[in-house]
Amino acid sequence: MNTQIWHGHATAKALAVAGCTALVLAATGTTAQAKAPDAARQTLPAGDGWASEGTGTTGGAAADAAHVYTVTDWAGFKAALAAGGTAPKIIKVKGTIDAVSEGCDSLAAPGYDFDAYLAKYSPEVWGLDTDLSAEPDDSPEGLRRASAAHQDQTIKANIPANTTIIGVGKNAGFKGASLQIRAVDNVIVRNLTFESPIDCFPQWDPTDGTKGNWNSEYDTAVVYGSTHVWLDHNTFTDGSHPDSAAPTYFGMLYQQHDGELDIVRGANHVTASWNVFTEHDKTILIGNSDSESTAAGDRGKLKVTFHHNLFSNLVERAPRVRFGQVDSYNNHFVANGDYSYSFGIGKESQLVAEHNAFTLPTGISAAKVLKRWNVSPLTATDNYVNGEPTDLIAVHNAKIPAETLESGAGWTPTLRTKVDPTRKVPGIVDRGAGAGRVC
Numbered sequence: 001m002n003t004q005i006w007h008g009h010a011t012a013k014a015l016a017v018a019g020c021t022a023l024v025l026a027a028t029g030t031t032a033q034a035k036a037p038d039a040a041r042q043t044l045p046a047g048d049g050w051a052s053e054g055t056g057t058t059g060g061a062a063a064d065a066a067h068v069y070t071v072t073d074w075a076g077f078k079a080a081l082a083a084g085g086t087a088p089k090i091i092k093v094k095g096t097i098d099a100v101s102e103g104c105d106s107l108a109a110p111g112y113d114f115d116a117y118l119a120k121y122s123p124e125v126w127g128l129d130t131d132l133s134a135e136p137d138d139s140p141e142g143l144r145r146a147s148a149a150h151q152d153q154t155i156k157a158n159i160p161a162n163t164t165i166i167g168v169g170k171n172a173g174f175k176g177a178s179l180q181i182r183a184v185d186n187v188i189v190r191n192l193t194f195e196s197p198i199d200c201f202p203q204w205d206p207t208d209g210t211k212g213n214w215n216s217e218y219d220t221a222v223v224y225g226s227t228h229v230w231l232d233h234n235t236f237t238d239g240s241h242p243d244s245a246a247p248t249y250f251g252m253l254y255q256q257h258d259g260e261l262d263i264v265r266g267a268n269h270v271t272a273s274w275n276v277f278t279e280h281d282k283t284i285l286i287g288n289s290d291s292e293s294t295a296a297g298d299r300g301k302l303k304v305t306f307h308h309n310l311f312s313n314l315v316e317r318a319p320r321v322r323f324g325q326v327d328s329y330n331n332h333f334v335a336n337g338d339y340s341y342s343f344g345i346g347k348e349s350q351l352v353a354e355h356n357a358f359t360l361p362t363g364i365s366a367a368k369v370l371k372r373w374n375v376s377p378l379t380a381t382d383n384y385v386n387g388e389p390t391d392l393i394a395v396h397n398a399k400i401p402a403e404t405l406e407s408g409a410g411w412t413p414t415l416r417t418k419v420d421p422t423r424k425v426p427g428i429v430d431r432g433a434g435a436g437r438v439c
Contacts, residue, residue: 039166039190039191039438039439040060040068040090040092040164040166041061041090041164042061042190043056043057043058043059043061043188044056044057044058044188044230044232044271045417047414047415047416047417048271048273048305048415048416048417049270049271049272049273049304049305049307049327049415049416050268050269050270050271050303050304050305050325050327050415051228051229051230051269051270051271051305052271052415053228053269053303053415054228054269055185055186055228056228057186057187057188057228057229057230057269057271058088058162058186058188059088059090059162059163059164059186059187059188059230060088060089060090060091060162060163060164060188061088061090061164062088062162063087063088063089063090063164064088066084067083067084067087067088067089067090068089068090068092069083069089069090069091069092070091070092070093070094070168071091071092071093071094071097072094072095072097073097073101074097074098074099074101074177077091077093077097077157078157081157081158081159081160081163085160086160086161086162086184087162088162088163089160089162089163089164090163090164090166091163091164091165091166092166092167092168093165093166093167093168093172093173093174093192094168094169094172095171095172096171096172096173096174096175096193097173097174097175097177098174098175098176099154099155099157099174099175099176099177099178099197100151100154100155100175100176100197100200104151104198104200104201107147107150107151107154107200107201108147108150108200108201109143109146109147109150111138111143112140112143112144112146112147112201113140113143116140117140117141117144117204118249118250120139120140120141121140121141121204121206122250123206123211123212123250126206127206128206128207128210128211128212129206129207130206130207131205131206131207132203132204132205132206141203144201144203147200147201148199148200148201148203148217151199151200151201151218152217152218155176155177155178155197155218156178156180156218157177157178157179157180158180158182159179159180159181159182159184159187159189160184161184161185161186161187162185162186162187163186163187163188164187164188164189164190165179165187165188165189165190165192166188166189166190166191166192166438167190167191167192167193167435167436167438168191169436170435170436170437171193171436172191172192172193172435173192173193173194173195173235173435174192174193174194174195175195175239176195176197176198177194177197177220178197178218178219178220178221178222179194179220179221179222180222180224181221181222181223181224181226181229182222182224182225182226183224183225183226184226185226185227185228186227186228187226187228187229187230188229188230188232189221189229189230189231189232189234190230190231190232190233190234190438191232191233191234191435191436191437191438192234192235192435193234193235193237193434193435193436194220194221194234194235194236194237194260195237195238195239195240195241196220196236196237196238196239196241196257196260196280197218197220197257198216198218198241198256198257199216199217199218199255199256199257199258200256202214202215202216202254202255202256203215203216204249204250211250211251211252212250212252213252213255214249214252214253214254214255215255216255216256216257216258217258218258219258219259219260219261219262220236220259220260220261221236221260221261221262222261222262222264223261223262223263223264223267223270224262224264224265224267225264225265225266225267225297226267226268227267227268227269228269228270229267229269229270229271230270230271230273231261231270231271231272231273231275232271232272232273232274232275232438233273233274233275233433233434233435233437233438234275234276234434234435235275235276235278235434235435235436236260236261236275236276236277236278236280236283237276237278237279237280238257238279238280239279241256241257242279243255243257243281257280257281257282258282259282259283259284259285259317260277260280260283260284261277261283261284261285261319262284262285262286262288263284263285263286263287263302263304263319263324264285264286264287264288264298264302265288265294265297265298266297266298266301266302267301267302268301268302268303269303270303270304270305271304271305271307272304272305272306272307272309273305273306273307273308273309274307274308274309274429274432274433274434274437275309275310275433275434276309276310276312276433276434276435277309277310277311277312277314277318278310278311278312278313278314279312279313279314280314280315281314281315281316282315282316282317283311283314283315283316283317283318283319284317284318284319284320285317285319285320286302286304286319286320286321286322286323286324286326286349287302287321287322287323287324287346287347287349288322289322290322290346290347290374295323295347295348298322298323298324299323299348301323301324302321302322302323302324302325302326303324303325303326304319304324304325304326304327305326305327305328305413305415305416306319306326306327306328306329306331307327307328307329307330307331307416308330308331308420308428308429308432308433309331309332309429309433310331310332310334310429310430310433310434311331311332311333311334311342312333312334313334313335313336313338314335314339314342315338315339315340316340316341316342316344316371317344318333318342318343319343319344320343320344320346320371320373321343321344321345321346321349321351322346322347322348322349323346323347323348323349324349324350325350325352325409325411326349326350326351326352327352327413327415327416328343328351328352328353328354328356329352329353329354329355329356329413329416329419330355330356330419330420330422330425330428330429331356331357331425331429332356332357332358332359332425332426332429332430332433333356333357333358333359333369334358334359335358335359335360335361335364336361337361337363337364339360339361339364339368340368340371341368341369341370341371342358342369342370343369343370343371343378344371344373345370345371345372345373345374345376345378345405346373346374346376347373347374347376348374348376349374349376349378350376350377350378350409350410350411351376351378351379351380351409352378352379352380352409352411352412352413353378353379353380353383353392354379354380354381354382354383355382355383355419355420355421355422355425356383356384356422356425357383357384357385357422357423357425357426357429358383358384358385358386358390359386359426360385360386365395365399366385366390366392366395366396367395367396367398367399367400369383369385369392369395369396370392370393370396370405371403372396372400372403372404372405375406376406377405377406377407377408377409377410378393378405378406378407378408378409379407379408379409380392380393380407382422383422384422384423384425387423389422393405393407
């Protein structure tokens with residue numbers, strides 16, 4: 001494999017206010033300067049969401065020349081991550097890096113055969129009463145487990161503390177990768193397009209539901225027990241592998257996607273700004289369990305801000321929230337016919353959803369924007385649906401009285417740099433969000 005890591009950082013060049021810079025400046029109202037700052041050394045502005053709390057988020061802005069890398073392939077990216085420990089580092093991504101460039105077959109354990117898997121575990125043969133956990137290592141399920149373990153090791157990349165990962169230009173990103181931001185502090189991820197990883201070896205669980213189900217692994221990005229994380233101007237999409245193109249086996253969708261972004265296990269102080277989340281089912285999860293064993297590490301944490309993001313053609317979880325104080329403002333939600341809900345109100349969540357715009361197709365009620373999983377009060381004011389001010393809680397309660405929601409999250413966000421008028425949000429966000437807009 002041609003592994004490339006280039007050391008050193010480029011001299012800043014004078015840039016005309018055009019292309020991606022112009023879009024950002026137009027969206028934010030910023031005055032153009034003769035020189036654009038080095039985006040790789042930009043830090044999260046003060047007061048910009050929960051990630052600015054306390055020490056703030058600087059990523060690898062302080063990296064010396066020896067800890068600035070440009071990478072063009074997956075091996076090079078992993079090598080850059082491993083170099084230099086937790087010293088501040090900047091990793092610039094050029095082009096699209098494919099974590100599974102040789103395809104799923106290259107990850108399969110010797111002897112694994114999908115047709116043999118289907119033959120052995122079909123409901124007509126296996127039934128729906130017993131899961132596959134006791135299957136031996138040499139069984140089709142055992143070989144699937146070994147194949148899955150190989151994929152897990154291959155596509156996951158552990159991001160160290162004090163790191164900035166940034167795409168160069170308009171076409172930088174990853175396919176099939178899973179970024180693991182685990183138990184670290186101070187990470188910035190910007191200007192990248194992520195095509196969701198596909199699980200090459202989903203597991204059939206006959207006992208999941210009344211008909212069984214296919215279950216997959218691998219989130220595009222996981223913030224797990226980490227603090228001070230800024231995700232900015234990225235695009236998250238299923239890309240060339242949408243669920244609509246997936247086959248069915250045993251009468252159930254062969255699901256090969258998990259989430260686009262999970263923020264879990266005591267993660268805290270995260271800001272997601274100016275991203276696009278699109279073409280996905282279970283999109284963002286904040287807090288992964290209602291269990292008391294998990295709750296002990298989540299209470300008082302999971303503080304996350306979402307602002308100026310475009311949530312387009314998603315099914316659900318934008319986000320689904322447990323425990324955290326989540327501030328969602330100035331986002332644009334665009335639904336299609338597969339829409340289920342946007343905000344999931346979960347256990348002990350304290351969601352503030354304000355100044356957001358929703359574009360819903362004919363026949364989709366505004367009552368579906370909120371979904372109650374648990375009784376947790378929320379604040380939802382100054383939101384617009386199809387250009388009209390809409391009391392999301394009142395509409396939900398009138399249409400779905402069996403899932404009555406309570407108003408009043410019990411806290412007031414203060415970490416906001418600018419709140420745009422809600423009527424202008426669709427135009428501002430649609431022009432400014434997503435990868436390829438940071439120079």
